[in-house]
Amino acid sequence: MSEVATTPIQSKDQAIKASELDPKFKYELVKIHGSEKILKCFQCGTCTSDCPVARFSDSYRPRTLIHMALTGLKDRVLNSDTLWLCAACYTCTDRCPQDIEVANVIRAFRNLAAEKGCFPQVFKDQAASLLESGYAFKIPELRIKKRESQGLPPLPKGNPEKVCKTLKGVKFIEKIQKPVGEKSSGQ
Ligand code: SF4
Ligand code: SF4
Secondary structure, eight states: OOOBOOOOSOOTTOOOOGGGOOTTHHHHHHTSTTOTTGGGOOOOOHHHHHOHHHHHBSSOOHHHHHHHHHHTOHHHHHTOGGGGGOOOOOHHHHHOTTOOOHHHHHHHHHHHHHHTTOOOHHHHHHHHHHHHHSSSSOOOHHHHHHHHHTTOOOOOOOOHHHHHHHHHHTTHHHHHHSOTTOOOTTO
16 A cells, blocks of 8 residues: 555644634534544544554544644644545544544544535545436446446446435535535524
């Protein structure tokens, strides 16, 4: 596996300004399912040292993300590209001595980031493909022809109408179409 290159969440030239701190952020997180125990983090670093993604990335560090969240650096956490590198393997959750569900804390960060419309283009493309075809990825014509040539049955037809109905129910469509940083209505 090669090193994963991403935008660092914090660089030396990004001094923290008092104005960007949101001291209420950690209390917001305590109310979210999965991140209730975040205040128990004592920064031992076990989550990072055992994380298989951190091993191959020079910027993804779950401990650092949690530290930033507890410090109140809400925008930096939610705008961080590295947030999306977590593979949800739950190793960190199994090993945290404080019983913090680290993987679920990362998921909570992602959900909050997505609420702001702040998530990588690749997921927006997947969502667009789902809405268009019912599949997360467009199946290349070449692959369809190859299946035919090998006598394989056709792939099941996607049902974008049903997908669209479901995604509308959870306001997903508005979220993916919303410009970055704009808040959902009712928030
Ligand atoms: S392993 Fe648990 S206590 Fe240690 S830094 Fe990670 S979240 Fe905090
Ligand atoms: S769940 Fe995410 S943060 Fe935790 S060990 Fe796996 S990849 Fe790392």
